[in-house]
Amino acid sequence: MPEIDVAQLVKTFGDQRALDDVSFTVADGELFTLLGPSGCGKSTTLMSIAGFQTPNEGRIAVGGEAIFDASSRLNLAAERRNLGIVFQSYAVWPHMTVFDNLAFPLKVRKLSRKDLGTRVREVLELVDLAPYEKRYPHQLSGGQQQRVALGRALVYSPSVLLLDEPFSNLDAKLRERARTWVKDLQHTLGLTTIFVTHDQDEALSMSDRVLVMDGGVVQQIGTPEEVYRRPANRFVAEFVGQVNLITGTVAGHEDRNAIVDAGEAARGLRVRVDQAPQPRSSLTVAVRPEALIVEAAGDASHNTSNTLLARVTSVAFLGDHYQYELDASGLALTAQSPHQVGSTDVKVHIPPDACAVVA
């Protein structure tokens, strides 16, 4: 199973740069996710790999073999790339039965009738569709159609699998199930996979690594934990989950922490940094709501630094946790906690390690 190497892709539509110097490498057997808001260029990237878009610049190689190279005008036809692809709309051929949908790629490869039957049934088994082989797509549910599309993409043993928002047409319940199912399948097959989504939960729960993209520009590449806990910039912090952004000026430096003054409320805040920031420079720090520790003001613990006094302005019960909107002398914060805090006057502790500098 080969790795995918995408280098310096540029794609313009008129004046608009839909892809601006996009580079990444997907390791063998990895599930790699392109995450970003709608219109950021995810599909354009995926379709460039599949051969349905022609980038203006850049290079794409699968398993060390170039399939696209703008500089040498190499552009392998889509049908010769041997990639499996599942489209957002599934694109299950409506005039063919489930069996025929899976058989088409094999017919194109001139497989013998017997081999073809064996192979199609094998894959139908794999995608849990064996009983439905004679059905037409319109007789199937959304989830089943999606599995047809997946089966069709797998039946010819493609070298890599490309999935373009495959779950966006499923309802919430089904989506959860499909996620696990696809992830397991990908894992068992060890198939190098690029997965496109605008849903951060989906990206975080399924991926080995995530690429966050905005406006055609790569914002960050990392494991789900890295992207979530140590967002590289403000966009990533805000796009991947909820976040508190605290802006202040650097007052000093101590061990691996910077000391930041963020207004009246949070003076001398300690924030973990990788390298020492310029003194007196401005700094924005991202902290996830669930990293904040909220306690009733009277409690004794966490009476150390990085603890602010705050007032609860609203509480929402969200099933597995409570969400608090807090006012720490003018600094608005959102915090999540599994526990209910009995009073409106609270202490909020901001663990230095949970802070990521984003600007």
Added chain:
Amino acid sequence: MAVVQKSIALPRPRRPLLPAGALQAAVWILVVGLIVGPFIPMLYASARDRPLYEAGGILTLEPYRQLFSDGEFWKAWANTLQYAGLTTIMAVIGGASVAILVSRTNLVWRRAFGRLILLPILLPPLGLVLGWIVVWGPGGYLANLFSQRLHLATLAIDTIPGMSLIEASRLLPVAYMTCEAALARADSSLEDAARSAGATPSRVLRSVTIPMLRPALLNSATLIFTLAVASLGIPLLLGTARNIKFVSSYLYLQWTNAEQPDPATVSAGAMMLLVVATLLLLLRNRLLGAEARYVSIAGRAGRNAMLPLRGLRWPLAITIALYLTFSTLIPVLGLALMSVVVVLTPLVAPWKLLTWDHWHQLSTGEFHRAIVNSLEISLVGAILATALVTVATLVAHRSRFPLRKALPFVLLYPRATPGLIIGIGFFWTYLLTWGVGSWLRGSIWGIMLAFCVRNLPFAYVVMYPTLARIGEELDRAGRAAGAGWWRTCRGIVLPLLRPAIFSAFILMFVEILCDYDPALFLVKPGNEVIGTTMLSQFIQGSVGPVAALAVVQVTITLVVLGLGARLFKIGVTGGHDA
């Protein structure tokens, strides 16, 4: 689960024998060559001091000078513009009104009207005109009846306003369909909102519905104007007798009737007409914006509340019914009656003059030949044209062929080109293409080719909306699965396109069967078609057999459309919208 890995050796897909690009290029060249090609010899012919079939000759602008110095020619232009202008006003107002009434109000029988209003454009245009003449023309049955028995004046249809009225009744469906499609697309909640805000139904019409229709009105007006400028049948049959000449009939008569036929000057006139038609087409594209033309009728679900007409509900319905009766039903019945009587006159009761002679004549001689020839070229032509347009549409919209963007414009081009000009173009082309050309010139296949080219746009406009609704991801999935361009088209796109292909075939068959004007310059004894025979025999005065022939044409048309009825709607709406 190594299952998916390699239980069976999977070969890589093979390369097709013929690269897709070669096939695409061949189709592109064929389409562009057929549509644009014939104008080149015409241009050449228009700039020579003698006809192409005479040896020698030099390039000169003399034909243009001669044409422009002819007062008759400018008179013909003045008549044509008046005629086209009046036609456009009547057809657009009529078509738009009916469209609004049918799709936005609680008019009685509105469903039935929505279908019947399309009839004039589906019926053979020449037959319908002959019907009008037989019934309402000078000395026509009802015209006589009204004036002599009832002392009521009827409209003189051999005047410019009269001829415009007939042309308008033929082209009204064009305006109707464009407006109807625009209304179906437009969100009727805009109108509902206005009503909720307290506007009366007539206020809603004035302030919301009609402004919303403006693009559709402009679009159909330009098309109708172009088609009226190009029209030949009505000017020739009604205008010539009164010596009212139009550009089209002027050119035709210059070619056929002049003591000293001057093909070069006629070609120059044809070039000028072509330029005007092309400018109008470009104007229309401008008005439309490139793609808006095709926005498919994405069925906006949900029945919208209809504007109540109150007291006008019945009177308006009766008005439309009367219009349909007088403009379509009576002319067709008139033809039928005409075909079974010796003469049609209010002085003697028709049943005293019954005869089958006219029908007997259809089984012999020119009439018989014309029917057989027409059926042959309609069948073969419809098959060939549908096949070509199908592949051309795929190249235009589902390929990466570098020049594909030109195809939609080229495919729609003949729609705006007068049939007469296509005829002249092919005449010169056959003359200049040696063996092939002279074979085509001597057989019905030359006429078939001209008819096919003329009517290609109908097949395209039926095909395109359906193709646009077939998601591109479906063929991308085919490509990803390893199938080449043509294999994907065959296996996936064409099967899904089948209903549209069928509709296009039906429509092409009917259009070729009913077409006539491109053939006027190509017809020779032995290769007559229904249209040319109707025209020439009518002018020679054998009205009875011509009426019978027209009835045959109408009947075949209705039967074929009926056979295609399952797909009737798509065939019709797509067919004349562009």
